Amino acid sequence: MSRTRAALLGCGRYPYAVSREDSSHHMRSAKDFFAPLAVGAPTPVTEVPARPSRMIHFFDPSNPKMAAKVPDMVGVSDVLLGNLEDAVVADKKEAAREGLVTIAKETDFGEHTQLWTRINSLDSPWVLDDLTRLVTEVGDTLDVIMVPKVQGPEDIHYIDRILAQLEAKGGVQRPILVHAILETARGMANVEEIAGASPRMQGISLGPADLAADRRMKTTRVGGGHPGYLVRQDPAKGADGAPDYQGERPVFQQDLWHYTIARMVDACAMHGIFPFYGPFGDIKDTVACEDQFRNAFLLGCVGAWSLHPVQIEIAKKVFSPSAEDVAHARRVKEAMPDGRGAVMIDGKMEDDASWKQCMVVLELAERLSANDPELAKMYEEA
Ligand SMILES: CCC(=O)SCCNC(=O)CCNC(=O)[C@H](O)C(C)(C)COP(=O)(O)OP(=O)(O)OC[C@H]1O[C@@H](n2cnc3c(N)ncnc32)[C@H](O)[C@@H]1OP(=O)(O)O
Numbered sequence: 001m002s003r004t005r006a007a008l009l010g011c012g013r014y015p016y017a018v019s020r021e022d023s024s025h026h027m028r029s030a031k032d033f034f035a036p037l038a039v040g041a042p043t044p045v046t047e048v049p050a051r052p053s054r055m056i057h058f059f060d061p062s063n064p065k066m067a068a069k070v071p072d073m074v075g076v077s078d079v080l081l082g083n084l085e086d087a088v089v090a091d092k093k094e095a096a097r098e099g100l101v102t103i104a105k106e107t108d109f110g111e112h113t114q115l116w117t118r119i120n121s122l123d124s125p126w127v128l129d130d131l132t133r134l135v136t137e138v139g140d141t142l143d144v145i146m147v148p149k150v151q152g153p154e155d156i157h158y159i160d161r162i163l164a165q166l167e168a169k170g171g172v173q174r175p176i177l178v179h180a181i182l183e184t185a186r187g188m189a190n191v192e193e194i195a196g197a198s199p200r201m202q203g204i205s206l207g208p209a210d211l212a213a214d215r216r217m218k219t220t221r222v223g224g225g226h227p228g229y230l231v232r233q234d235p236a237k238g239a240d241g242a243p244d245y246q247g248e249r250p251v252f253q254q255d256l257w258h259y260t261i262a263r264m265v266d267a268c269a270m271h272g273i274f275p276f277y278g279p280f281g282d283i284k285d286t287v288a289c290e291d292q293f294r295n296a297f298l299l300g301c302v303g304a305w306s307l308h309p310v311q312i313e314i315a316k317k318v319f320s321p322s323a324e325d326v327a328h329a330r331r332v333k334e335a336m337p338d339g340r341g342a343v344m345i346d347g348k349m350e351d352d353a354s355w356k357q358c359m360v361v362l363e364l365a366e367r368l369s370a371n372d373p374e375l376a377k378m379y380e381e382a
């Protein structure tokens, strides 16, 4: 804040006055960042556990058919998420919440499948009961709470404190982590602060549907590309040497979500949390779904949402490194065991930096294959 503006606002204590532009007022001191926010709450984690989360499979706990499928999806989906927010109609909100409590109590999720929920938005009439009921009843079974329509770090601070209070009340043994959906323009502008707002932050998902609406983008699709978002090749020259504007000109479709995903990935990487692509609404278009997921994977995302059982397999395929990439990474590691220097492999230069790229692939492959014998076999044979 300028001196003049501080004087005009009547805060003569400049430079100590805290302005809205100064983000430091959002932060707790570094020393107490990892202290519990309520007496009796579990100690926050200092590092987010890197559990396989290639797909976050959504189900509606108020839908008996979907609920009945949950036990069979344990071990199939890395994450099962009981959705309470959008897609669950208002008169089913309580049934969905109670359905999720029952599922959490009655299902053995084993070692490899996590249980998440997506609560209603913070301004809704349901969210307080969502949190109170779930955390005190099944808090030890819930791994992550997904918070929709997060606008800024203040939303995470609210969730952080109330979770600590409820964990203490319910005797929850380990902290429940928090995942934010990036689906408002303000959330987008604050994405770095959201990512670093609490030690509970596990990750962020892109929510392309709500984000498109909030930004007033003119697409009615749920994620994926758009044929109208393109660049066109220059016109060829006609017989007279002038541009032939009527001739055929190839067009190249561009990625509508490139900026958003890339920025989200940077915010997450900077804070040691995990980025995810969100929903792909065209369930029947499994090819384009795979393309969208792969774009996100290549840019750094660790997983995507699955809205229908058919999308689980797509995510598994895309978010597990390919056998070819694993084989290449191993060759680089063998050629440069300590990751230093420069070598040629198949006519390509490899050095300290490309060695690190290879380590990213190998570490992910190792982590995933520890839970998945089929994948382990594929990598072994690669
Ligand atoms: C866009 C912004 C967002 O917030 S996205 C996140 C919110 N939306 C959701 O969670 C949607 C979840 N998915 C669904 O509601 C359904 O999959 C939709 C898209 C409506 C399609 O359902 P439906 O027409 O029944 O598909 P289908 O006939 O091919 O289903 C075959 C069998 O599979 C079941 N199924 C369907 N989806 C799920 C699911 N997500 N989890 C578990 N089971 C699912 C169906 O019930 C059907 O079962 P059955 O064979 O009849 O016993």
Ligand SMILES: O=CC(=O)O
Residues within 6 Å of the ligand: 086, 181, 183, 206, 207, 208, 209, 210, 211, 278, 279
């Ligand atoms: O919640 C997800 C979205 O795309 O909106």
Ligand SMILES: [Mg+2]
Residues within 6 Å of the ligand: 086, 148, 181, 183, 207, 209, 210
């Ligand atoms: Mg949404």
